[in-house]
Amino acid sequence: MKTAFIGLGIMGGRMAANLLGAGYDLVVYNRTEDKATALLERGARWASSPAAAAAGVDVLITMLSTPEVVENLALGKEGFLGALKREAVWVDATTVNPSFSRRMAAAAQARGVRFLDAPVAGTKGPAEQATLTFLVGGDAEVITRCQPLFDVMGNRTVHVGGHGMGTSLKMVFNLLLGEAMQAFCEGMALGKALGIPRDTLLDTLLGSAVVAPFVSGKREMIRRDAYEAHFPLQWMHKDLHLATLTAYERGVALPAANAVKETYALAARHGLADKDFAAIYQFLAEGKAE
Amino acid sequence: MKTAFIGLGIMGGRMAANLLGAGYDLVVYNRTEDKATALLERGARWASSPAAAAAGVDVLITMLSTPEVVENLALGKEGFLGALKREAVWVDATTVNPSFSRRMAAAAQARGVRFLDAPVAGTKGPAEQATLTFLVGGDAEVITRCQPLFDVMGNRTVHVGGHGMGTSLKMVFNLLLGEAMQAFCEGMALGKALGIPRDTLLDTLLGSAVVAPFVSGKREMIRRDAYEAHFPLQWMHKDLHLATLTAYERGVALPAANAVKETYALAARHGLADKDFAAIYQFLAEGKAE
Amino acid sequence: MKTAFIGLGIMGGRMAANLLGAGYDLVVYNRTEDKATALLERGARWASSPAAAAAGVDVLITMLSTPEVVENLALGKEGFLGALKREAVWVDATTVNPSFSRRMAAAAQARGVRFLDAPVAGTKGPAEQATLTFLVGGDAEVITRCQPLFDVMGNRTVHVGGHGMGTSLKMVFNLLLGEAMQAFCEGMALGKALGIPRDTLLDTLLGSAVVAPFVSGKREMIRRDAYEAHFPLQWMHKDLHLATLTAYERGVALPAANAVKETYALAARHGLADKDFAAIYQFLAEGKAE
């Protein structure tokens, strides 16, 4: 199965490395070539454009940043969608909104290409350790074809429903991710202001019933107040934007998610856009001395 | 050790029952006597007033609803604080704000009574199974004296610091509790509106890294849309009020907690005050058909 | 100057009537023909499609509900944009987001058509009395050409800047409109709960320095708790959605606007979507008896 991988950032680079490690014939493309260096040394081939990456492959996987970037690489100048062969599969693992996925599914179908929206649950660590969960929308038959790839990059595949249902469930996951991080950081900020030692807070709260388990992975960041990005704050902001946009389209009210989204917006304005999204703690706790 | 227990609601009734079960000599008081019936049948003695409950005991435990109720029973007409003997201990397990705890500590001290603020982490189930965590503020020596009682009602005691530090950490816990419940219900409401089956949502989200573990205990409520109160929504509203009040006193901003607080306020106005706080799902998801 | 008017709702119907009254040769189109009856009786001609409306006119004005509807009527099947003659002007008076206006300007330009985004400040009353303010983005020369039309439908024209700048300022206006309404209704709900008579509140607050003047026009609605739509709540919700969407695109945080947006979302779910947006008072004040 010839495979192309477009988007070699924090997530995509690690996912592509796992495909290479499993012996897949891989062609890669990224806006900046230097992100591909390590993969090329291990045997991946470089494509000079999205269209060049698409030529002749059975499956093309995209792992990008925003709907706008996906649309541009798929349908823009030298876009890959027109270059895929009929019956090839485009797997979009990017976190996008469901109505965008459905639009891409229709664009693919119009060109005889099969489409799966297959965003992942899990960040940097699970991407490296191949323990991602794929949340997939599309036809069962196409999923079956791609299952070997999912099994190399992750350890769980959930077939949620038709086109757009993978990204639908991903909206829900990221909503929960963003709200859980903010909740924890609000709790820490309050605890700090009340004079509870940081280690007492971390020891008591992390692993407790009221904190989402993923937060334990942020322990050292918060302890040391150093937020090298695993999942950049500006992406979390984008994901909350997409989730609340989707909620609007469906007439759902999300009061807390919108409050969280605006806190990320303020933090981004105040210089934390490129930090890990756990830096929301710094934004809430810094400033005034208690 | 002669012990009095005041406040026999969902939590207090179960905690008092565990003390009785461990053989403690127990006198009880509650605003409405019928809540005491089962305990009296098992050997507890009824006190006709807070002051009567306090007479001669070594330790008096309160598990009440609000700071106003605590203050009234402690310092009001026939209040217990004036009736406690010198060097007796008043353990307030009620969820109150730290500045209130410090005021009660001072009032106790002025009468020669020792004080601990000792609110609990855990709701109905842990209260029954004696797996509560006590978050305690006060002197180490007094805590040591009360440790046997804590060990009968719970399985973990955290000495957070001086007076008010137990309730300080409790503020943080309840903040996290309220935000985690709302986050989950917002995620569920969005998922429902996007057409993801409720069971798929529950199976995928509960137990995942992005959802606080306690939420799994609300699974059946949400599945059946039936919210018999384990932890009434209006208490959660009160706790968020106290947490945000405390944040104001300390100059801390809690944007999401305040948004959550107002959602509970709206839900309470719209008839859900006495339901379990998981009913916030019903409030967010009901209404408009998708 | 031959003119077409598409969109004959609460606003468009009144604006078209003023054009007719001033003697303009007018062709009209609306999704449902019955909205056109009064105009046809007064001399307007009916077009059987958007494209038919566009044929031969010098200026085509749209006053529609959402970007999606505008795009569909302009570029969809029998869309008007392909049917306009070169150098004709399309004036879009709809409240849309600036990035959408810019996309429509580009689509028009590609077909040799001139474009103005010209949303209005003012609702039902000003539309009827021709006291609207037009907030216009586009070339000065094109605005000059259309000025006579603006002068018939309104009494002030602000040339804000290039394409999209009219809708940019309109985003700001509607943001202020939505927040001002919510602020007033929160104030009224609090005052009611505190036992201040409704008339005392209305007399003291309306016309005061702390309340936006337009709110005085909602006095009778709120007094009688009857909210026949002048400006439907669901449109306000849409406008706040577009404003916050635009804020996201520009990296601006709007904490209160998002909180207001979600309150409208909840009110819409609870049955108030088609009421005037002043019905947010009912949503906030109803329920619990004080």
Added chain:
Amino acid sequence: MKTAFIGLGIMGGRMAANLLGAGYDLVVYNRTEDKATALLERGARWASSPAAAAAGVDVLITMLSTPEVVENLALGKEGFLGALKREAVWVDATTVNPSFSRRMAAAAQARGVRFLDAPVAGTKGPAEQATLTFLVGGDAEVITRCQPLFDVMGNRTVHVGGHGMGTSLKMVFNLLLGEAMQAFCEGMALGKALGIPRDTLLDTLLGSAVVAPFVSGKREMIRRDAYEAHFPLQWMHKDLHLATLTAYERGVALPAANAVKETYALAARHGLADKDFAAIYQFLAEGKAE
């Protein structure tokens, strides 16, 4: 009528000056004596303590910062309440919450002193020009006695109802004040990010139907990005805290007011506590370059 005035800040200093100007025999007290200098030069007498100020006066007026400060000066060491003669009137013009006013009314009554809660609508300018509006709670007969004083310091008196009803209406006013300022600043921040010149925004929005008239008084602050305090941001934060606290007590949801409150909390943490509350514009608009 012998009168005492306690609290000589931005508001109180100007109000006391107007009483002096009208020929009243005035004794003054302030925590820091230097604020009294100008008044003493014009004939006011200095009291060395709150109790000393109260001795022998017919009316004592307080214009302070928080409920805690009022309570301390009234009931604390050398407090004035015990030093007032029977049937003297204590007029509290401080912005406090209604339940606090009712508590003070009861404390006064217990000592044979009459009480009015009489907070004002209007800030620095109206205080100087004696155009304040007094919002008064208490007995009509007592108000009649104090009317000459109100008429010297303001130009309108609204008798809202019994004890606490003046501060009830004041809660509503300040809620509206805080929300209106935030709404305007959010609109300005969005407009700026969209490239609309600041002067265009100010010219179009100020004086329009969607902006509260008081905002026009902030025009120069915002134009010059210089926020010398007329009404310090931290007081607005306090007032929103009291309003939302009161809303909690009455079971009212105020989603936008709470979002605004938290924005002020963040701005205060980030160094703007002592600036005018119009500085919320700076907090929202600064940071990221567009």
